[in-house]
Amino acid sequence: MNLKYTAARGTKDVLPEAAAKWRYIKNIARQVFNTFGYEEIITPMFEPTELFTRGIGETSDIVTKEMYNFTDKKGRNLTLRPEGTAGVVRAYLENRLYTLPMPLKLFYTGSMFRYERPQAGRFREHVQVGVEVFGSKSPYLDAEVIATVVTIFTKLGLSGLTTQLNSIGCKECRPAYTAFLRDYFTKNSAGLCDNCKLRAEKNPLRIMDCKEENCKKTAGGGNLPGMASYLCVNCKTHFEELQKGLKLLGVTYKVNEALVRGFDYYTGTVFEVHSEKLGAQTAIMGGGRYNDLVEEFGGDKTPAVGFGFGMERLVAVIDALGIKLPLENTLDYFIVHLGPEAFEKALELAALLRKTGKSVKLLYEEKNIKAQMKTADQLKAKKVIIIGENELKDGVLLLKDMADGSQKRVSYENLIQG
């Protein structure tokens, strides 16, 4: 076959088998969100470009090289959303959701778009399930938000995950630390890799996480003071209480002082969940606090915290761990029909059974019984109904249980009722 069209680079079809997994995961997530009191919000897939450039940060990689921008017929600059938070914050303000009881807990699911080079666990369109909570600055809320996603992962049977945690400080304390790092690394730039030379100016926090040996050495092999020692009192107590909260909620975690996230809006708490089953992309969930973003978008100062996890990566971990999700096979009946008269009966019977909520399939072409039985087997039908000359003559049906192979004659009435 000579394919005329293929899916756009970095996009993927989710076929029925995988879609069933997605459905199952989303159902679990919905259940968990419900128990934590979240409500769903659906926001547009594209927004004015400025929303993202301002929200995520002009200099971030996502904004500078990964956005799907376009102009519409009126010349408006629009962008396919690369992440979920900015749109939800915009919707929160535009619809005056701040008049609702606080804290307001929202969840969403939807596609995100980033123009990246595709690779294991990374696509140009990926689906995120995420939450945003507005109106509380309590560290115990941070803890609960983390517990929410950990609960989902636990319910799905995931193992070997590590929840990483850090505080990157707020407007009060972070500038002093980045200034210190910037100063230090520009003075000691000789040993840095090309990337880190750029980072020294742009985002010196990242240098602490570089894998290059020389950069590690230049960074003092872990002897440089970390962000922790620069945190202001508020950030410090917040971070301590968050950890206390996680212990109360039974969430195991690991503090990772090198954990930095790619969006500019984060303040204080940041966190990620990693799996070693994913190749180079190990994060399946990321999030944090963003106490200044609502205000930057023109609202009142409103603390907020959120996370997002990626469906594709989550499914990859589930598969890599060999987890078999309890997906139900839904085909109740397959009707085998022999001859034109039986076919008509089969159509009528299918309609009756479907009225009672049963799932029913049958073939529309004349095929011998063997071929039809084979199809029933391939479709994993629970039961097969056979209608042939004998059954027509006696006004009954032959009902076969595909699991044990047993079969018996039943009346139409009994079948519909049972």
Add this chain to the structure above:
RNA sequence: GCGGGUGUAGCUCAGCUGGUUAGAGUGUCAGAUUGUGGAUCUGAAUGCCGCGGGUUCAAAUCCCGUCACUCGCCCCA
């Protein structure tokens, strides 16, 4: 944006240093079993050898380009 690998049947892949009608397993379809699936046996169908160009008497094989996939870097879910 930068590197490495790979494109052969629906799927997984073999085709060595160029040489005749391009193979295997699996799946599909048919038959053995004319009213019975999952096992076994027999048989059949299926390929612009990713695409374009070049070298050559001759290219799936060598060279260049291109596209796609894939694994890394950066970054991120």
